[in-house]
Amino acid sequence: MSGSRHQSPATGHVAGRHFLQIPGPTNVPDRVLRAIDRPTMDHRGPEFGTLGLELLDNLRAIFQTSGPVIVYPASGTGAWEAALTNTLSPGDTVLMCRTGWFAHLWKEMAERLQLDPMFLDTDWRRGADVAALADALKADSAHRVKAVCVVHNETSTGCTSRIDEVRAAIDAAAHPALLLVDTISSLASIDYRHDEWGVDVTVAGSQKGLMLPPGLSFNAISAKALAAAETAGLPRSYWDWRPMLEANKTGYFPYTPGTNLLYGLNEAIDMLLDEGLANVFARHDRHAEATRRAVRAWGLEIQCADPRHYSSSLTAVRMPEGHSADALRATILARYNMSLGNGLGILKDQVFRIGHLGDFGDLQLIGTLGGVEMGLRAAGVPHGPGGVQAAIDYLSGNA
Numbered sequence: 001m002s003g004s005r006h007q008s009p010a011t012g013h014v015a016g017r018h019f020l021q022i023p024g025p026t027n028v029p030d031r032v033l034r035a036i037d038r039p040t041m042d043h044r045g046p047e048f049g050t051l052g053l054e055l056l057d058n059l060r061a062i063f064q065t066s067g068p069v070i071v072y073p074a075s076g077t078g079a080w081e082a083a084l085t086n087t088l089s090p091g092d093t094v095l096m097c098r099t100g101w102f103a104h105l106w107k108e109m110a111e112r113l114q115l116d117p118m119f120l121d122t123d124w125r126r127g128a129d130v131a132a133l134a135d136a137l138k139a140d141s142a143h144r145v146k147a148v149c150v151v152h153n154e155t156s157t158g159c160t161s162r163i164d165e166v167r168a169a170i171d172a173a174a175h176p177a178l179l180l181v182d183t184i185s186s187l188a189s190i191d192y193r194h195d196e197w198g199v200d201v202t203v204a205g206s207q208k209g210l211m212l213p214p215g216l217s218f219n220a221i222s223a224k225a226l227a228a229a230e231t232a233g234l235p236r237s238y239w240d241w242r243p244m245l246e247a248n249k250t251g252y253f254p255y256t257p258g259t260n261l262l263y264g265l266n267e268a269i270d271m272l273l274d275e276g277l278a279n280v281f282a283r284h285d286r287h288a289e290a291t292r293r294a295v296r297a298w299g300l301e302i303q304c305a306d307p308r309h310y311s312s313s314l315t316a317v318r319m320p321e322g323h324s325a326d327a328l329r330a331t332i333l334a335r336y337n338m339s340l341g342n343g344l345g346i347l348k349d350q351v352f353r354i355g356h357l358g359d360f361g362d363l364q365l366i367g368t369l370g371g372v373e374m375g376l377r378a379a380g381v382p383h384g385p386g387g388v389q390a391a392i393d394y395l396s397g398n399a
């Protein structure tokens with residue numbers, strides 16, 4: 001056993017705080033943990049309605065919308081299903097930009113719901129192909145496509161799609177399709193504007209940029225999506241927006257909400273608005289740039305090949321030929337008590353993902369990059385020196 005490994009041989013315990021640097025769930029700040037750690041209240045009592053109204057109103061700022069935002073006691077996958085089942089009918093064609101593993105999973109869900117997905121594939125090294133999307137919509141003069149589905153930040157690749165450009169492509173084709181966007185790993189980390197970008201349904205989750213434990217998910221809904229919900233033919237019950245919106249008018253929910261997670265959500269929104277969303281986004285941009293500088297110093301390749309699509313919430317790093325990303329991650333976990341994201345789908349064992357989103361500061365980033373650099377050495381992965389130094393130089397010059 002190496003002397004640098006502060007691990008008890010008897011228990012496997014590694015001293016010091018665990019570094020949870022997967023791109024979600026993210027580290028939950030103490031303020032949020034303290035807010036959750038309170039007695040559960042009567043969700044039909046008078047106190048709850050006040051909390052509910054405040055929360056549902058404050059949430060709009062996070063989505064940059066003036067419309068309603070629905071909160072489900074569910075993981076993000078539930079909010080995907082809600083977005084599809086509230087707006088579409090069996091057999092409807094949906095145009096899905098398959099930018100990575102999460103986009104692929106959403107497409108599989110669409111198939112299981114008896115929708116008819118059409119894909120626009122990428123090489124998983126960039127965001128949605130907006131030119132191909134524009135062509136597909138222009139060719140669809142019969143308006144068979146009822147919805148365009150895009151994952152804003154593809155968590156499997158670290159590539160962010162340009163939703164403003166997607167909107168422009170739909171408008172240029174004068175196409176009436178709804179725009180459904182997954183922001184599960186971008187909301188409250190990367191600038192996202194539901195209203196300005198004309199998004200019809202925004203899907204989000206609690207456990208990434210919102211700094212909460214897993215267990216809540218969201219739909220922000222446009223007037224056009226609400227109108228579509230009146231005629232959509234897919235069966236839905238738990239996910240139905242209508243009873244939810246009705247109950248939400250007075251701050252209540254049609255079934256038991258995730259009460260304690262809502263306390264935490266209220267606190268997280270306060271933290272984000274206190275910092276200011278623009279500052280939150282700038283902090284994530286800065287940490288992402290410092291991370292990329294470290295990766296370049298190591299001589300490793302960033303999975304995202306188009307700088308316009310670099311993600312500010314995570315960086316996926318390609319392993320040199322013949323080296324296992326999972327072996328590297330296992331070494332880093334055992335020696336340094338840090339979890340990094342694994343490669344998903346076709347990227348299995350080929351990339352590791354560094355999450356730099358949520359409640360995250362400069363020193364945590366330097367610790368994270370230090371763990372990666374020491375792990376590369378410990379696992380015998382060929383790399384250049386000075387990654388952490390490159391990040392320090394950048395952060396110090398851009399305080």
Ligand SMILES: *Cc1c(COP(=O)(O)O)cnc(C)c1O
Binds near residue numbers: 151205
């Ligand atoms: C995490 C994630 C999901 C899945 O969310 P769950 O909460 O695990 O259901 C979907 N899409 C993206 C982009 C994600 O990052």
